[in-house]
Amino acid sequence: MHEAGIADRILDIVVARAGEAGARRITAIHLEAGVLAGVSEEALRFHWEQHATGTPAEGAVLHLVETDEPTDLRLVAIDVEGGVEGVATP
Numbered sequence: 001m002h003e004a005g006i007a008d009r010i011l012d013i014v015v016a017r018a019g020e021a022g023a024r025r026i027t028a029i030h031l032e033a034g035v036l037a038g039v040s041e042e043a044l045r046f047h048w049e050q051h052a053t054g055t056p057a058e059g060a061v062l063h064l065v066e067t068d069e070p071t072d073l074r075l076v077a078i079d080v081e082g083g084v085e086g087v088a089t090p
Contacts, residue, residue, distance in 0.1 A: 003040055006073065007047035014078050015056055023080035026057040030078070031064045034071030039064075 010029065018026050029048075033039050041064050052058050065076075 003043040004047045004051070006039060007044060007051045010048070010075065011051050011055065011057055013075060014060075017078055018056060018080050021080065022082060024056065024082035026060045026078060026080050028061045028063060028079035029057070030076040031062065032069075032071070032074045032076055033064055033066050034069040034074070035067075036070055037073045039073055041066075 010031070014026055014029055033041075044064070045062055048060075048062050052060060060079075
């Protein structure tokens with residue numbers, strides 16, 4: 001399933017961004033999935049839990065909002081403990 005690779009990529013990005021902000025722990029990830037994303041929310045959540053174990057993102061909640069926009073998956077925000085809340089992403 002490609003959701004395993006997506007979970008890995010999201011994890012890499014959020015751990016790096018949270019680290020840059022001086023965060024100790026990631027508590028939530030906010031994503032938008034457009035019609036081109038082709039992502040199974042259930043599979044993504046399953047792989048997220050598996051891949052985040054043992055990282056600063058362990059236990060972080062994935063918030064996935066489906067949109068009608070013709071876009072792929074987009075990282076909207078990262079909620080953290082310590083550091084900067086709602087770490088902005090380009």
